[in-house]
Amino acid sequence: MGLLRYFAIRAALIIPTVLILYTLVFFILRVLPGDPLTAILGTKNIPPAELKALRHQLGLDKPLIVQYFDYLWNVLHGNFGTSLVVRGRPIAADIFQRLPATIELSIAAMFVSLVIGLVTGYIAAVKKDTVVDSAMRFYGALAYTLFIPWLGLLFQLVFSVWLHVLPSGGRIDPGMAPHPYTGFYLIDSLIEGRLDKFLDALAHLVLPALTLGIVLSGPYTRLLRNSMVRVLESDFVAAYYARGIRKRKIMLHALRNAITPVATYAGLQFALLLGGAILTETTFSWPGIGTYLVDAIMYRDYPAVQAVVIVFAFFVGVISLFVDLLYALLDPRVRY
Numbered sequence: 001m002g003l004l005r006y007f008a009i010r011a012a013l014i015i016p017t018v019l020i021l022y023t024l025v026f027f028i029l030r031v032l033p034g035d036p037l038t039a040i041l042g043t044k045n046i047p048p049a050e051l052k053a054l055r056h057q058l059g060l061d062k063p064l065i066v067q068y069f070d071y072l073w074n075v076l077h078g079n080f081g082t083s084l085v086v087r088g089r090p091i092a093a094d095i096f097q098r099l100p101a102t103i104e105l106s107i108a109a110m111f112v113s114l115v116i117g118l119v120t121g122y123i124a125a126v127k128k129d130t131v132v133d134s135a136m137r138f139y140g141a142l143a144y145t146l147f148i149p150w151l152g153l154l155f156q157l158v159f160s161v162w163l164h165v166l167p168s169g170g171r172i173d174p175g176m177a178p179h180p181y182t183g184f185y186l187i188d189s190l191i192e193g194r195l196d197k198f199l200d201a202l203a204h205l206v207l208p209a210l211t212l213g214i215v216l217s218g219p220y221t222r223l224l225r226n227s228m229v230r231v232l233e234s235d236f237v238a239a240y241y242a243r244g245i246r247k248r249k250i251m252l253h254a255l256r257n258a259i260t261p262v263a264t265y266a267g268l269q270f271a272l273l274l275g276g277a278i279l280t281e282t283t284f285s286w287p288g289i290g291t292y293l294v295d296a297i298m299y300r301d302y303p304a305v306q307a308v309v310i311v312f313a314f315f316v317g318v319i320s321l322f323v324d325l326l327y328a329l330l331d332p333r334v335r336y
Contacts, residue, residue: 003325007325010320011321013317014317014318014321017316017317018317019072021313022309022313023068025305025306026067026071026302027064029300030064030302036058036300037055039299040084040299040301071303071306075307078092080303080307081307083303084300084301085296091303098291099288099289100184101171101183101286102273102289102290103184104185105208105277108213109208109212109273110216112210112213112217113213113214113216113217113220113269114217114220114266116214116220117216117218117219117262118224118259120136120139120217120221121136121222121223121224121225121228121262122225122255124221125225126251137225140217140218140220140221141218141222143214144215146215148215149279149282152207152208152279155207156284166206166207167204168207169283169284169286171205171286172185172197176196176197177197178197186198207284208277208283212277212280220262220266223262227258227260227262231254237254263327270319271323277290278293282294289308289311293305
């Protein structure tokens with residue numbers, strides 16, 4: 001009952017969290033210098049009468065408090081509004097078209113980072129205070145400091161320009177896009193039964209996922225290493241050795257206890273990735289929510305920016321909630 005009560009309270013807190021972020025973004029966008037109409041039209045030589053008519057048409061001449069509650073009311077009814085750049089185009093359609101691309105990249109990058117981080121962290125803990133341990137810790141510190149565009153351009157140069165084994169950007173070759181059953185190209189290709197499309201989409205995913213995954217693996221290496229070292233020095237591990245239990249089984253128990261903070265960090269990191277790995281998407285021309293947000297900010301597309309922030313805040317809240325529940329499942333000692 002304590003866990004259910006905690007779940008209900010945390011789920012209810014998602015609403016004020018989204019509302020606070022929406023409020024901040026709404027007023028910050030309007031305080032910043034610049035005009036959305038001149039940003040969209042690309043010129044300042046607009047007749048005042050025409051400019052006034054456009055403002056009225058877009059609702060930009062209304063008082064801020066009216067604009068605030070009008071948009072909020074529409075969102076509560078499932079309407080994210082239309083783009084200021086392409087009049088009449090629903091923002092929700094753009095978000096749900098690009099969101100699967102970001103989720104697909106995020107899952108692949110998270111998988112790469114966890115595999116690399118857990119393997120290197122485990123090796124460092126087992127080989128504590130050795131040259132191997134020092135090398136793994138150095139890798140963890142170095143990986144997290146790498147600049148994503150630099151690493152991405154390096155991979156493009158090596159694997160695309162020199163070796164010609166992987167594409168340098170995009171999500172799939174022109175004319176190869178599968179029917180958007182789910183929006184996830186890997187899944188849609190399998191639904192169509194087209195192995196060639198699946199392999200093509202996978203090839204385009206390798207470099208951006210590897211780039212982002214390597215950078216994200218650094219914290220996992222150090223986090224698992226430190227947690228694993230503490231667990232291996234605990235009393236229950238010594239008791240296992242005294243009872244003659246096999247080392248492999250002891251290591252599995254130790255890993256389960258040490259992986260709890262890693263799972264928590266991974267969940268929060270994944271929530272942030274869903275907001276858009278902007279640098280990775282920009283480097284590899286990946287058509288995700290990150291590049292969409294950058295374009296919306298450049299053109300001062302207020303409704304589009306607000307919609308992305310609301311969706312992002314909702315995902316962060318939901319994933320954070322499930323991370324806390326996972327924490328309780330991994331560690332039975334946790335009580336709510």
